[in-house]
Amino acid sequence: MKSIKFINLRKECKIKFDNLLKIANELGIDIDAPCGGREACGKCRIVVLSGQECLSPIKDSEIKFLSKDEIEYGYRLSCCVNIVKEGEIVLEIPAESLLGIQRILIKGLEPAIKLKPEVNKIFLRIKKPDLKDLRAHTERIAETLREKGIKVNKFSYTVLLNLPEVVKNSNWEITLAIKNEEVIALEAYDEADKLFGIAFDIGTTKIVGYLVNLKDGNNLASYSLINPQISKGGDVITRISYAMKDKDKLEEMHQLLISAINEIVGKLCKKARLKREDILDMVVVGNTAMHHFFFNISPIPVGLSPYTAVVGREIEVKAKDLRIEINPEAYIYSPPNVAGFVGADAIADILASEIYKKDELSLLVDIGTNVEIICGNKDGLQACSTPAGPALEGAEITFGMRAVRGAIERVWINPEDMSVKYKVIGNEKVKGICGSGIISAISEMLKVGLIDNTGKINYENNRIKKVNNEYALVIAYKDETSIGKDVLITQQDIRKIQLAKAAVYTGITLSLRHLGLNFSDIKSMYVAGSFGNYIDPLSAKIIGMYPDIPLQNIKLLGNAAGTGARLLLKSSELKKEVKEIIKKTKYFLLGHEESFQKEFIDSLYLPHKDLDLFPTIKRLTLLSG
C-alpha cells in the first residue's frame, strides 16, 4: 500500500469539488469499480489518511459495505466521496482496489505544465468557388487560414484525398487539425473542441496507454496489457536473442507490440466513446529494446557488446507507416534513447521528475525489470543502468512471485520472540513473497539480528530451518499458506538480493563520482517505475539499496515514464527541452568502470562495508562499523 497525495487539489489545480472516483480516473488511476460508480459493489475502497475535513460525510451505501473498524481506520468508497472543500488530502489506494490482478502503478504525479499541444484544431467557414473565384480548394483554405494569421505549408496526403468530398458534404464548413504547419486531418463542420492524443509506456512486462484530452489536459482514460512479447522471454536479452534468429522473428516481435497497442487504442476509444481517427497525436516511450522493437528497428546491437542503440535521436513517424490505428496522418513521437540500456523511457522519467531543471542535485532511480540510475541537475546528468530488476521483483527468489493477490508484501519481526507478522495482498492465504516483501523481510532480519551485516543467517533461532542443506527463515508456516508448505526466505535468496541491491548502490556511487560529488550532496531522490513505488523506502535504506538520505527527501513518482510521455503530448515546448536533456546526459557502462569491482563488493554488505555511509541505519539496527 502506498499513499497517493492528491497534491494537485491545491489552488493551481482545476479538479475541485468533485467525486473521488472521477478524479482518480482522470489521474489515470484505475480503481476497481465493477458497478461503474453506482455505489452498488463496494469495491472502490480507499483509505483517507488526512484531509477528512475536505470530504463529504459517510453515506449509507458505504456503511453497507464497510465494517465499523474499517470506517474508523479511514476506509471510504471513492464513488461515495465528494470533495467539498479545498485542501490537501492524502489517500491510500489499497492494492485490492486497484484494477487488474497485478499491482502496477498506472499513474504518477504530474508536474504542472502549460498546455500547448503540437496539434491544434480550427473551424473554418470557407467561401465557395464560383465563376468569379476559381481558386483551387487548397488555396482557398490556405488563404482563409492566412487571414486568421495561421500559416500552413503542407496538406497531408490523406487530407487531400478526402478534401473534395468533405467540403462538398459540409458546404465548406470544415475543421482542420494542424501540426507544425501541416494540415494532418480534416472533418466536416465544427469539431474544433475535440482534440485527443494518446501516450504509451511500453515496458518489458506491461504496456500502458493513456488517452488525453488535449483541449484541457485531462487524462480521460488509461488501459494496460501484459506485454505479449513475454511469451518469447521475460527479459530484454532473451527477446533480442529470439529476434536475432531471423528477420521473421524481428517482424514477429514488432507485430506483437503493434497488435497490443492497437488493442489498447481500441479499448481506450471505446471507454471515451471516440473514433480511432479522433486521436491526432501520439507519444511512445520505452527502454531501448522496446523502442527498437516498436519501430521495427533491429535491437541486435543493443544485445551485443558494446551494447549500443541504433537510434539515439527522437523519431517521428506517421501512424500509417507503423499501422497504428489512430488517425493515419498523426505523428508518433518518441524521445531519444540515451544508450543501449537507458532508453527513451529514462528521458520521460527525467521530464516527469524535472531534475534537469533544478539547481539542487537529484537522484532518479527507475526500478523495473531493468534499473536505470540518473544523477545530476540542470548543469548535467549522469546515467547508467543495471539489470537488477528480476531479483528485486521476486522472480529469482525461492518463493518469489509478482505483486498479486496472495503475495506477502510487508514483514514485521518482533525482536523479543522473533515472531513474524506479515501483510498479504488482498488479505488472502499466503502464496509466496513479492519483491517489496523480501526487501521488507531482509531489513527486519538485519534489524533483529537474524542475519549479520554480511547477510549470513544466524541459525540459532527456532524460526530458522535447514532446508536442502541451507538455512532459511520461515515467514509463513504451511497452515497459513494456500500452497501446502512453509514459505521461506533462504540464504540463497538473501545472496541474490544482496547482488541486486549492491548493483543499484554501486550505480549511484559511481554516478556521483563521475559528477565529483558525495551522497550528502543529494537533495532529493525520486523513485520511479511500477515496482519501485511499492518498495518501502526505509527498508531499502536499511539493506543499503538506497543511500541514507532523509526519508522525506525520497519522493515516489509512480509510473514516471508514462507521466513523461503524457507531458510530451501536452506540451510541444518539452520536445525542445528533450533535445537539451539528451545533450547534457552522459552515459557510462556500469560494469566496465575501473572501480566497479571494489565498490560492488563493499556494497554487498548490509547496508554497506563502510557503515559511516549509513549513519541513521547504524543507529536503527544497532550495527557496529
Next chain:
Amino acid sequence: MKSIKFINLRKECKIKFDNLLKIANELGIDIDAPCGGREACGKCRIVVLSGQECLSPIKDSEIKFLSKDEIEYGYRLSCCVNIVKEGEIVLEIPAESLLGIQRILIKGLEPAIKLKPEVNKIFLRIKKPDLKDLRAHTERIAETLREKGIKVNKFSYTVLLNLPEVVKNSNWEITLAIKNEEVIALEAYDEADKLFGIAFDIGTTKIVGYLVNLKDGNNLASYSLINPQISKGGDVITRISYAMKDKDKLEEMHQLLISAINEIVGKLCKKARLKREDILDMVVVGNTAMHHFFFNISPIPVGLSPYTAVVGREIEVKAKDLRIEINPEAYIYSPPNVAGFVGADAIADILASEIYKKDELSLLVDIGTNVEIICGNKDGLQACSTPAGPALEGAEITFGMRAVRGAIERVWINPEDMSVKYKVIGNEKVKGICGSGIISAISEMLKVGLIDNTGKINYENNRIKKVNNEYALVIAYKDETSIGKDVLITQQDIRKIQLAKAAVYTGITLSLRHLGLNFSDIKSMYVAGSFGNYIDPLSAKIIGMYPDIPLQNIKLLGNAAGTGARLLLKSSELKKEVKEIIKKTKYFLLGHEESFQKEFIDSLYLPHKDLDLFPTIKRLTLLSG
C-alpha cells in the same frame, strides 16, 4: 518531319565528337534502331540539313541501305554518323525513323541550367562502436556528417530499418542519400557516384518517363506507353464522369496510372541496368485531371462548373505512399496546378520555355488533347485553355486519324490545275488524314481559292465531290488508299477546324487584352505539346490559328512538359522559381469572358474577319479585307 537543331553541340555542351544515335538517345529521342546500332537494319534514318562538315563521311553500311537519291538529299544512318568537329548541325528525323507507331515527340530542347539536384549522395567511413565510444548508430553517422559540414535532422524510416544490417555487412563503410537534411537512403560501401532520378509527363493520351543521371544531368533513357485510362474515355471529361460513378472507379483510374508508371519504371531500369531502389527522386507533371488521378485525389471539381482544381500547390509525397516502385523513401514532386484546365504540365511548359524570366512578351501554346495558352513575361502571366485538341488531332474529322503510318501529314494543291499532292507518314498507302494534314489542306484550299474566307467550299471544281448532301475535297482517290474509298475533307470537317482554331486564337486575343497588349507586342511564340510540334506554323498562320508573327519567331519546344519535369529533377532552385511562377500566373475561364462571343465569331473567318490582323497572310493568299 521536323528539324531538330542540336544547338547543345555548341561549346557549353558536353556532348562532343560522339555518335548521333547515342546523342539522340541521350536527348530522349527514341530513334527506331532494331539492330541496336550495329549498322545492320538501316532503320535509323536521319536527314542532315546543314552542318555536314561536322560529320564523319558516308560508310559502306549506309550505302547498302540508302538509295543514291536519298544520300544526295542528305539521308544518313544515325548509327553510322560520328560528330568529328564542333559546330551547329541541323537534322530532320523522318517520321518513319521515330520509334513506336504514334509520332509523339519525346524530347524537346532543354534550356541550360546549373545541375543542382535536391538529392545528393555521400560516402562515409564511420568509426565503429567500442566500449569507449557508445554513441548510437544514428549519432555516429550524424556526427561524421557534421564534421564534413553536412547537417541532417531526420533519418527516414526505411533507413532506420536497414541501418544495423547495412553497417554490419559493410564494416561501417556506407553511402547515404540526403534530401533536404533527411537521410532517405543507405547503401553498403561506396555508391556515391550512382544518383538517378525519373521524370514523368502524364498526358491524357500518352505517359512518358525519362530516366536522368543526376550526377551529370544526362538523360539516360526514355520510354512511353499509351495512357491506359484511354479505355475509359478519350478525353478528360469522359474520364472524370466515369470516376464520378463511385469510389471504386476513382481508385481504378488511379491504379491504371500507377501500374503504367511502374511498368515504365521497370523498362527504364532494365534499359539502364539499374535497380528500382536506385531511383531516388521523381517529378511528375500532367494536366489537372491527370495530376489528381495520379495522386488519387478526386478530380470531380475539375469536371463540374466552375471547374476548379482541388490542389493548387505543389505536392510532395513519398513513393511508398503511392506504391510507385522506386526507392520507397524517394519523394515524388509535382508542381502546382494553375487551375482546373491549366495543370502542373503548364508550369513545366513555362519552365522549359523560360518565358517567366524574360523581359519581352512571349506567347506559349501547348497543343495536346487540351490547348493551354499562356502569355506574358517576367512581370506576370495570363493563362487560359480550350478543349480544342480533338479536332486539331484529327479525332472529330471524317477521315481523321492519329499521326501514325498511313496518315497524310502534309498537302500541296497546285493553283493551276487544283491537283493535290500529299505526304504520307511511313510512305505507305493512304489510310486517312492526321491533324497536321488537315490544317495543311485547309490552308492550301484557302490559298488556291477552293474555300472562301468563311470556310465555304467553292464547289465549281472537279476535285470537289458531293457526298451525303455536302461538298468535299478529294485528297486521295480510292486507288491511292488502303481503305478502298476516296479520302475527303468535307465542309463539316472544315467547320470543325474553324471552331477549334477560332477558340485558340480567341484565347490568345483575350490573354493579350488582359495584359493590355497587342499582337505586335509578342516577340516570341513557343509551341509545345506533342501535336503542336507537327503542325506547320505557316499553315497554322494561314488559317488564323496562330497570330501573324514572323515565322522565325515561332519556336518549337517539343514536349516541353517533359522537359520542364526533367529540369525540376536536375535543379532544386527551380522549385523555388515554381512558387514565384504560380504567384504571378493569373487564370481566366475563357468561355465566360464577356467579349468571348464576339471575338470567337470574328475568329471563325479564315484567317480572321479583320484581315489587318494578318498582313502577311493577306498578301500570301490574295484575300481582300
